[in-house]
Amino acid sequence: MQVMEIAGGAAAGGVLGYLWHRLVGCSTGACPIVRNPYSSVIWGAILGLSFSLNK
Numbered sequence: 001m002q003v004m005e006i007a008g009g010a011a012a013g014g015v016l017g018y019l020w021h022r023l024v025g026c027s028t029g030a031c032p033i034v035r036n037p038y039s040s041v042i043w044g045a046i047l048g049l050s051f052s053l054n055k
Contacts, residue, residue, distance in 0.1 A: 006052050013048015014041045 021040035034040050 006049065009052025010045045010049040014045035017041045017044015
């Protein structure tokens with residue numbers, strides 16, 4: 001597995017996590033993951049990393 005594939009998966013997940021925060025978000029503020037853009041990016045990067053490792 002190449003390092004660039006792993007880093008690309010994490011980066012793509014982070015971007016998608018940020019987009020999820022901006023486009024969908026949480027109107028009430030009660031959502032622990034998407035309430036904060038930093039946590040959305042971190043969770044998105046973790047998911048992207050896990051998808052890139054499972055190839």
